[in-house]
Amino acid sequence: MARTKRAGRRSGNPDTRAEILAAARRLFAEEGIESVSMRRIAAEAGVDPSLIHHYFGSKDDLFLAAIELPMDPAPEVAAVLAGGEVEGAGGRLMHAFVAIWDGPHQDKLLAVVRSSLSKPAMAFVLRQLFERRILKSIEETLGDRVDHIPTRAGFVASQVFGLVVARYILKLEPLASLGAADLAETIGPNIDRYLTMPIEHLVDGR
Structure with a gap:
């Protein structure tokens, strides 16, 4: 029997990090880092907020990764x-x-x-x-x-x-x-x- 894929937030997979970065870039560029919460970015990317902390740590670290700055x-x-x-x-x-x-x-x-x-x-x-x-x-x-x-x-x-x-x-x-x-x-x-x-x-x- 074929398994039915459940809707909802995705767990970690090889594309998750890239999807989080893409969502963060869009929101940071449109609204600014101060106005955008980690939960908002997670919702935009369709992932659980805990995955952002898992991949990036803080919002500042996510910001640096999103703009592809190689050092802080x-x-x-x-x-x-x-x-x-x-x-x-x-x-x-x-x-x-x-x-x-x-x-x-x-x-x-x-x-x-x-x-x-x-x-x-x-x-x-x-x-x-x-x-x-x-x-x-x-x-x-x-x-x-x-x-x-x-x-x-x-x-x-x-x-x-x-x-x-x-x-x-x-x-x-x-x-x-x-x-x-x-x-x-x-x-x-x-x-x-x-x-x-x-x-x-x-x-x-x-």
């Missing part, structure tokens, strides 16, 4: 900013920047950035990554030493993301050829300024 930048940022005074943090960030972007994950990282430049939904997802992982890391590390961190972090992001495009996508010289020490000396002071300059007039809108 938050621990690197926290380690660099916690490793000394605020003054000089820019140089430390540049050294870490080169270590990450010139490392084995460069192709995958560039794929994420290129997608964000051509696809509005992906740009929204990348912004969520910055706000949820990097900005949160900066706040937790420098929150007791630096004011108006969200505003300052936005300026830092403009420097770093602009550098990614100029150095790795457009390959503009001399940026494309500079080593970590030269980048730290040249661009580090700009980041230090963003972290320390008075910005009350910007925050207050005056």
